[in-house]
Amino acid sequence: MSLRSKISPCLWFDGQAEPAARFYTSVFKNSKIENISYYSDVGKEHHGQESGTVMAVGFQIEGQTFTALNGGPIFKISEAISFQIDCETQEEVDYYWDKLNEGGDPSCQACGWLKDQFGVSWQVVPAALLEMMLDPDAAKVRRVTATMMEMKKLDIAALKAAYDG
Template sequence: MNLVLLASAVGCGNSEQKSSKNSAKEATAKQSLTHKPTPITQKITPCLWVDKDAKAVVKYYLSIFKDGKLKEFHRYKNPPQENGQAGQDYFETAVMEIGDIEFSILAAGPYFKFNESISFVIKCKDQAEVDYYWEALTANGGEEGACGWCKDKYGLSWQVVPVEYFDLINSSDAKVREKAMRNTFKQKKLILSALK
């Protein structure tokens, strides 16, 4: 795969900068007449690279996070690769909103995989909510980890945590802190009653 070609296809490469200044000015002038820039609603947006089918990825997450929505979907044709090797004909992007956060989805081939160096913390109001997210994320190919960590079916890591947990591990009472921390290491899904 030629990442430079992929990047330039969505306008993030620098190949366009080598064209004439007049062409760039003309394109900018035309765009300003026909398109108003999208207002920035969120300064930093996590981008999740998946193998394929951005719509299916969004559908999966919206089935778990019920207050979410699909905001955008686009399909782009990949340019031919310079080395002549066959590659994907197209790639897709989507923007979804879950938990009041926008996520970008880039479905562009099996070149990168998730790992635990990035995870998303779900702050749950009670044990029932912990149970719901844990079951939903570990079902259908997801997997349980330790200490409240799990992976969904795409391999993305989540920490499913009751908000009261933070009070326990940061308590001014050393016994409360120590019990909560000690029992955390004995659990997969966090069970609040066993941490208290």
Template sequence: MASSRGFTTCLWFDGDAEAAADYYLSVFKDGRLGRIGRYNESGPGRAGDVMVVEFEINGQRFIGLNGGPQFPFTEAISFQIRCSDEAEADYYYEALTRDGGRESECGWVKDKFGVSWQVTPDEAIDLISDPDPGRAARATAAMMTMKKLDVAEMRRAADAG
């Protein structure tokens, strides 16, 4: 039986779920904060501390759970931000690497909380998916040398054939 309610992504934090939600709401302008649940006397956290925080960004629902240090984030899970142009990609790339975030490879970044994001201009996807296998291979080879994606350089490489 299919659910008509969609999915909510749960992100496990080590005590900073509320700060993370506030941060994401500052980066993604169409977000909203939902309910905040607190630990009570039954634990396992300290009574009054934030247990979960609900928030939504770019139409995606999230729950930030303060679960402890047992399960850190890895690149095995990431969120792709499809950007209409390079200016939008630049905004997200810079916002997510600021204040302790860091660059990775091929447009991926890790934000200051350790969550991985793929900042991807639509044209980059078009180039690496080009129906001409030679163009796609050249664009992909160029992309593999980049941290932040440079669409103009990917296009030059694709056209160099």
């Protein structure tokens, strides 16, 4: 058993916990499934799940622990929570953007944000963007912001060109 993070996200799914965890661990190279637990007949009057079906999957991505829970249709994942991926290169931005977009919702793409096939929102962000957005030169920040607002997938070269004026 590995050490868990002090705080870790629990993602609520309706029967898709294991496929989601397997998808995420296939996208991120430094990741693994840590454990899978199953429902029993105990508490069925509360959880309503069939005995033997997957209850939860513990997994890890880049040292961050997650739980994917098959909680049923009561709650839905929303865009109010997203996961940021800090990318050093355009190739890394392209990789995560393409992989996480497979089967996702194209209508939810804007400014580096996307929604994957399981309804989870991600921000695929070049590290250089934060540096540009924190520049004390307000004109540079405005140009970068205006350029970013027109993008779906972030393009480091175009952001840098806007920054440089």
